[in-house]
Amino acid sequence: MKFGVLQFPGSCDDADALAAARMVGDAELLWHGERDLRASDAIIVPGGFSYGDYLRAGAIARFSPVMESVISFAHDGGLVLGICNGFQVLCEAQLLPGALLGNANRRFTCRQLELLVVNPDTPFTRVCATEPRSAGKRLSIPAKHASGRFYADERTLDELDAEGQVVLRYAPGNNFNGSLRDIAGVCNEQRNVFGLMPHPEHAVDELLGGSSDGLCILGSMAQALEGALA
């Protein structure tokens, strides 16, 4: 199975996402100006500052040629993972609910975080539940962003909770950006599009940062696809 990793002008985590994806499958970069997803089985919208974050983070990237294809791919049920700026792009594209606003602490913050896996029954988290070390309940993954405060109106938040669309929450004491209901990652109603602010692709090797907990997210996607392709 093959991951397609989008590359916008201003992306900076595309190389790490590509390297992480290659630990669980094939992967190649997809340039923002192209419409062809090159037969990718899953898409990763990586972190960075697409189009300089001009206007609002993700606002311009959302209308790029490659995103037109990604939106169709998602509507057809394809797996799409948005990380950090990628999460912002997916919200702007209305593939995911809500919006990501400036951090409540008013700072660009980079730190290792503890996350709670709230819904282990998604194509993005099933393998996490089999991790022996944490029993899949807690993941140690870094975040680095200035605009990661998840916001949605109360009715939407209630729906997300009721439908199991809240996939990850910041563990107590870890919600530095002020996200409502401690939400770190959400999926769509159909469970095939998932966005999160922390960076699983930066937590794939214990030599670098002390945690490989991020691998279970990519591993879950690979397993879901191999099951589907088999």
Added chain:
Amino acid sequence: MRARVLIRPKAGILDPQGVAVERALPALGFDGVANVHVGRLVELDVPDPAQLEPMCERLLANPLVEDYEIQLLDHA
């Protein structure tokens, strides 16, 4: 037609930029300032003013979290 679009964070949503400015002003001796909010200003020439609202809805603002106000300016 020259137009100006004012984009503001919706009332009730935490505005960290506004908070930062509000906290900076007393240090300069400007006491008693309250309810500071920071938004964006977009000025543009458009062939048809009817385009402005869809532009705001689709790109210039995020209606989920921002309010926008369109002002049409006279030709100078």
